[in-house]
Amino acid sequence: MEEKKSITGRVTTLEISQQAQNDLEDIYLYSLQEHGELFADNYMGRLDQAIKSLLQHPKQGQNQSIIRTGIRRMVTSHHAIYYRITHDTIRLLRILHQSRDPGRHL
8 A cells, every 4th residue: 555645735545456456467467478578567667657646636537437436547558547536545446458348347
């Protein structure tokens, strides 16, 4: 879990669900196998930057309440980060390839 103070002094907490953690591991292993270590490390770095940007701008993702109430989506490269904001916490729910149907996986 990572914490960061916002401009207002409020603490924003990032929580990563077990499913999202599994998604990250699967993305890394697939990238490593298909494209090599350098690509996998760079791609994971881009995902990490996108996730960290949510701490500064939690509402940057598009509202996805049509899928499930309170869910937002931020697209980065070939993946979409699905998350929910509650009070001072951002909870990552899933990180899915854009070709996957989020309605089936959320």
